[in-house]
Amino acid sequence: xxxxxxxxxxxxxxxxxxxxxxxxxxxxxxxxxxxxxxxxxxxxxxxxxxxxxxxxxxxxxxxxxxxxxxxxxxxxxxxxxxxxxxxxxxxxxxxxxxxxxxxxxxxxxxxxxxxxxxxxxxxxxxx
Numbered sequence: 001x002x003x004x005x006x007x008x009x010x011x012x013x014x015x016x017x018x019x020x021x022x023x024x025x026x027x028x029x030x031x032x033x034x035x036x037x038x039x040x041x042x043x044x045x046x047x048x049x050x051x052x053x054x055x056x057x058x059x060x061x062x063x064x065x066x067x068x069x070x071x072x073x074x075x076x077x078x079x080x081x082x083x084x085x086x087x088x089x090x091x092x093x094x095x096x097x098x099x100x101x102x103x104x105x106x107x108x109x110x111x112x113x114x115x116x117x118x119x120x121x122x123x124x125x126x127x
Contacts, residue, residue, distance in 0.1 A: 004036045006052065008061075008077040015061070015082050022053040023075055025068055032068070034075050041070040045079060060085045 006023060008016040023034040026048025032041070045066040052059050065080030 002036050003054070004034070004038075004072075005074045006077070007075075008050075008052075008079065008082065010066075010079050010082050015079070015084070016052065018054065020052050020054050020075070021056075022051075023077075024049075024051040025063065025077065026050070027068065034070055037072050038070050038075075040072070041068070043068050045077070050077070050079075050082075062088065 003019040003021045006016060006018065006020040007014070020034075021036070025032055025034070026046045027043040028046045029043065031048070032043060034041075045063055045068060047064045048062075050061045050063045052061075061082055061084045063077070063079045063082050066078045066082075068078075069076045
């Protein structure tokens with residue numbers, strides 16, 4: 001199958017520079033599939049899975065943030081965070097997920113406190 005040139009970069013490294021038959025990537029608007037000859041496209045990357053198909057085999061990665069630019073014979077992915085599945089340390093990923101969940105709870109609690117203090121201030125102002 002004919003392919004297109006694909007480059008995947010983060011601020012610190014080049015993650016992929018070669019031919020791809022197909023690219024599927026999560027954007028802020030949903031998943032986008034790229035094939036050779038795709039119409040020009042530019043989009044913001046979301047958080048999700050990126051799949052590259054090359055030589056009949058698929059390779060998956062996690063991606064967070066960045067941009068994708070597509071031309072008829074080339075696609076460039078500039079990712080904020082990127083990791084091929086074989087690069088992911090399961091223990092580290094679990095620990096980061098737990099830390100993120102705790103931060104999310106703290107954030108919700110902080111939002112509740114902020115709303116509460118605003119209500120208190122509104123009540124004081126009406127006194």
